[in-house]
Amino acid sequence: MNASADEPLLLTPGPLTTSRAVKEAMLRDWGSRDQAFIGMNRAVLDQLAALAGGSGMVAVPMQGSGSFAVEAMLGTFLPPYGRLLVCVNGAYGSRMVDMVRRHGRSVTVLEQPEDQPTDVAALDRMLAADPAITHVAVVQCETTSGILNPVEDVARTVAARGRSLLIDAMSAFGALPLDAGAVPFDAMAASSNKCLEGVPGMGFVVAREQALAACAGQAPALCLDLQAQHEAMVKTGQWRFTPPTHVVAALAQALAQHRAEGGVAGRGARYRENCRILVEGMRALGFATLLDDAVQAPIIVTFRMPDAPGFSFERFYEALRQRGYAIYPGKLTVAPSFRVGCIGALGAEQMRAAVAAIGEVAAEMGLARPAAA
Structure with a gap:
């Protein structure tokens, strides 16, 4: 190259930059209700769930960039009575705060400079001081600076305080470990491009199926309702609205290359x-x-x-x-x-x-x- x-x-x-094979995967058209596409889509979702730990996890796709998936995750998992604590040390943490405020839901912020990782001790103090906090959100790799946040320590702290964790793993998923069997979280959002080396156009959320089922009716937006999207997938194998078929095909090829690389x-x-x-x-x-x-x-x-x-x-x-x-x-x-x-x-x-x-x-x-x- x-x-x-x-x-x-x-x-x-x-x-x-994507491989030639990924580009070539987009050279044919797919019918979104055709069994061949439904089978390819199912295989892609199963592989995404497996990459995040597999057992008890489901992958739910979402049209659009990764930020669409992040907003869908926040809106679906944070109930109207909940309060989200967002760990902010860059633009993508700040974007999550804006998303939740636009949903009209309660949010508080643990903010630090962009060149410093999330302060886990400060997070623990905030959780201890505010029992109204129900959920915590953190960015695994904040690409504002390129910093790697201590998501494992954050997860242990959140779990010890009996709260739920939501992770923006957009720039890390597929290259940095994030195993739901070892890191307790309810959901994480990522994208078809980034470290999976597909093309843009599809975000997804990998969630604990039991936690997702409890979110029915919570999402403030019709199109960004992950629980409804997953329910439709289970019943019909199909997306609720027109899927980015060429992007899914490219991701299927990208995942094959990901497996081949180890x-x-x-x-x-x-x-x-x-x-x-x-x-x-x-x-x-x-x-x-x-x-x-x-x-x-x-x-x-x-x-x-x-x-x-x-x-x-x-x-x-x-x-x-x-x-x-x-x-x-x-x-x-x-x-x-x-x-x-x-x-x-x-x-x-x-x-x-x-x-x-x-x-x-x-x-x-x-x-x-x-x-x-």
């Missing part, structure tokens, strides 16, 4: 190697990472913007784009930054080439070893 300005490699947290362990190992090459190469060029290595997830890396008169992010971005690499601007409030992803259908060869291209651009801008802010 070669980089080009016409079709750049996507060094982002999604949409991602599942979560194999996919995670490739991403960790991508991340190592990226971080070591960028540091050698003089770029500074935002996060300590101990909390850096191998998904996307945030680099501090160089504090040098010759540096312009717009010029930097465009020069890389012309060389066939697309990166992300920063979303931080704590520091000027940009982000480079480690995921997608990319390996060590592509990551080394990307670092070399960044070195060329830095040299052209007079920043052979740029001084980071």
Whole structure:
């Protein structure tokens, strides 16, 4: 897979560079009520549930991006009388707060800087002090910074306090472990692209079937009602509304490739190697990472913007784009930054080439070893 300005490699947290086989899976049409599609859809959902621990878990699909699945999860699982505590250390935690407020339901926030993981001790104190909190939501990998939150410790704390946990696993599912047999949670949301390396257009929630059944009638939106969606799937095998058939077909192929690579362990190992090459190469060029290595997830890396008169992010971005690499601007409030992803259908060869291209651009801008802010 070669980089080009016409079709750049996507060094982002999604949409991602996908394999040719995944693209080709979308070249035929499927009837949504046809038994062939229903069977493929069922197999995809069973595989997603198995990736999250399997026993007692069900996968419920949702049209749209991952945020649609997150909003469906929050609306379905949080009852009108409930109160949600959201652990916020980036834009995606903040988005969950906004979602719940728009639903007209009670929410409280444990907020921390974007470069710090969730404070589990502070979470425990808040749960002890407020018995009205019924649910907790946390982002496993917050792509605002690339930080890995201690979801296992959060889960144990929430369970010990007798509350329910909801997880945004969007940027981690499929590459970082999240086993419902070891980590107690009621539901987690993820997406057809990201670490599964399918294409955008389908979110999904993997939930404990018993917990989902108790949510009947709670969702504040017709289309985002996961319990109703699952009930329809059980009865008919079909989505309630028109499914993204081509996206499901691409995901079926992507899951086959995921299994062939060694599942979560194999996919995670490739991403960790991508991340190592990226971080070591960028540091050698003089770029500074935002996060300590101990909390850096191998998904996307945030680099501090160089504090040098010759540096312009717009010029930097465009020069890389012309060389066939697309990166992300920063979303931080704590520091000027940009982000480079480690995921997608990319390996060590592509990551080394990307670092070399960044070195060329830095040299052209007079920043052979740029001084980071």
